[in-house]
Amino acid sequence: MTERTVPSSDAERLAALGYRQELRRSLGVLGNISMGFAVVSPVVGLYAVAQVGMSIQGGAWIWALPVCLLGQLLVVAVYSELASQWPLAGGAYQWARRLVGPGFAWMSGWLWQFAVMFANTTVAYLAAPWLFALVGATPTPVGLVLVAAAFMLCCTLVNAYGINLLRWFVSAGIAAELIASVLVGLALLLFFRQHGFALLTDTLDASAVTGTGGLGSLLAVIAVGGWAFIGFDACVSTAEETKDAARQVPRAMRWALLSVGVVVILNAVSVVLAHPDPAAVIAGQDLDPVTTAVVTGFGDWSAKPFVLVVVVSFTACLMASQGGAARGLYSLARDGVFPFSRQVRKVNRRQAPIGGLVAATLVSAAALPLGLESTAIGSLITFGSAATFLPFFLLSVAALTARLRGTWRPAGAVSLGRWGTPVNLLAVLWTGFEVVNICWPRAVLVPPGAPWYQVWAALLGVGLVTLTGLGYLLVRRPQRLMTAQPEPELATA
Template sequence: MTATAPPPSADATGPAGDSAALAGFGYSQELHRSMGRYASFAAGFSFISVLTTVFQFFAFGYSFGGGAFFWTWPAVLLGQLLVAACFAELAARYPISGAIYQWSTRLSRPTFGWFAGWIMVTGQIVVVAAAALALQVVLPAIWSGFQLVGGDPAPTTATGAANAAVLAGMLLALTTLVNVLDNRVLSAINRIGVTAEIIGAALIIVLLLTHSERGGGVTLRTGGEGGTIGALLVGAFAAAYVLIGFDSAGEMSEETRHPRRTAPRTILTALFAAGVLATLMVLGGLLAAPSLTDGRLATEGLAYVLTSSLGSGVGKALLVDVAVAIAVATLAIQTSATRMLFSMARDGVVPASRVLSRVSPRTGMPAAPAVTVGVAAAGLCLLNLASPEAFLAIGTTCIAMLYLAYAMVTGPMLVRRLRGGWSADPGVDETGRPLFSLGRWGLPINALALVYGLAMTVNLAWPRAAVYDPEGGHWYFQWFTALFLGATVLLGAVYRARRRPAEAPVAQPAPVP
């Protein structure tokens, strides 16, 4: 395996040229390269999935931040765009599956890169579980028959939490099957789902804004305890959870045609489009809510606004679109985690690497990683049976882990720049045009991206009792994020220390020259 591959010449186009470029990194073309620009965009957008995550966390954000939590959305979007700009540069230079692991390893040292990949794939598995649990927010609101467990369907109740685990298990069985079938089937479902989600999100925004009950002054009201700053720091959790996963376009690079040109642009466009739609949706929800004081907006969120303001028929029809978005998002996130696990297994740096690195020649899909991710996510969903607080603990844990993994890329990247090891002339893409580059803005953008990422990681992991254990008596939920992250690092350290020689990678990539 080599550190980097020379950018292809202008005439090295098509699948053969893309495969040859991948061979320059020391890998053979096993995954089927069938994705175009829209499919690459769909990979990033469906991971973010504004309908899934806004509906999932709107109530939480409003309950702590009040109407002012609206302003956390443009703030988080700006911070994430800084990170995405750095990732776009890396996607152009290193179009390889397992992006976070591969980028961190090549920018720093193999051990540091391994921990970045380990934290990222673990965080992705937790995100899969959190996305699947979101079905509980919409399905019972569409039809009471989806409340299979019986009782109160609210996710914060014992019966709602138990039903969420049941629905999530069913969804994960379906997404795991699709992740084993065929790359073309997976790509088609992503494209169709994202198209339906964009149309649905735009329609929801228009309908909410045309059914406004109040003016924009609602965005100046704060809620919760701890003052305005404290309320907004917690309210920002919603935006932080939504605006992640844009790196999925990079994860799918080995399945994308012309990835050096395509992936950088789809990373940025997926994040920007999702951020704008999410921000407008939150604003529309605040303006159209029948009441800000009856408590329903802080418990039922946007599902309550849709069915109350737009009527039961229209509201439930739109919720069906949301349910489809949740299913597609769960599928996309599982796919991203599968590619990360496959990439690490291909280098022989995880347990059972031989099995996890196998790709079906017929389907071009790594089946074993897909099953592993699906089973692990389903196991995490069972925590919901223990307590409703598990829902929030799982959600915030996955965000914190992904933010930390992102910082483990932007950090070494900044060090590389400061040491003068970042080339100002990266070469050309598959079409002969210059690779995506931040130029002279690279250093300040990189530095701000790292500071933002670390600050948000601390904010997410801070053990606030009012957030993670509001009822009291569950100290382990209050400290769940810190404990889970610590256990992940400890388990990884034990494995690295005790790894048998037979499990060692064939070759480790050297740092970027």
């Protein structure tokens, strides 16, 4: 990957792209990395996939993780060229607008926004049981929803205070998470391992319990494993608040994804090898193999500190993800192409996108009552994964199409050079495969006896959001408000 010189300052480049600096540009590369790291979150990602992975593929499930990581690195490579040339908040919308056109761009932004906002719903809801565990209380369905709403509100208040406070909270959270997760993973692997490494290639006859074959199980685990490596595009959301964004945002995405990938794979291996009874996970008798492995290894005293680490991880994840959603809405609303744009585009005196933050929080909170029914929240989680990969696919297709047509030649500070087209093609194949793989209806990925709509949740959810977006596009025609923006001149070597 090569770099080119872009002589203009951040503010000048933003002006050349048609916008004025409204958000506070104070993040360095480490601050930007922290946003992506927090949203991807190794602890949150591992909890989202470990139990399902082990129950479907036994100890061999961990091999899905490097496959998903390599696939997502292809996406990051394409995103790096786009973010370098157009370092703007709301990347999916802004890039597609320049690569393809207004209608396609608006739908890409619409899908990405709802994927992130509903993902925030699930993060808040999944954090609630840990908050109860932290104080030793027994959760109820209503209690979980109320605590999740309060948790979401607290994170919103931090976001509203501005990027500097958000950066401080997120950085402190990921520092604690990184230190704790690496130390715990290494300790489990080096001192509390209960199985040989051969377990990592053993499915433990999980297919006999799940009723799926070898290939079917592997595809199901890859579908779930992709969830552990999404969120790096939060680095793009804060591009207009990052110094030297054309260079630093691509670097931040790569480092955020790679660092999280290493930690997730380390801890996944450690949990499998330190778990006292992996067969119990397959049989559905242990629904929390991560905590089981940690408490078994370190002793009962470790339960509370471990819960605290998980709570900190969820807090950093939700804060950073909320911030990304708010900035994406701000990017759409300042062009007047989102409902209630005048209100949503507002920036407060601390230069935080307060309108987008309020709108994103209201949408996320509105979905929290689904938590009163566990199967419904499960459907939302499944939808969130599919809806996140769909914009990855759409952007990859848009970039490849523009390359082949000759209408886009990467002209930012970062370029893949002659490798750009083949890498882009691989990104299209990977994301297209994963969209189909996640949307494929599988009874094995839902609780026994779950209603039919949860089995089809990914396809139904994506279809509903897409149809709603198309309806708004046809009725309100927001694409008419989009005009082509001039491109800044780049210095020649």
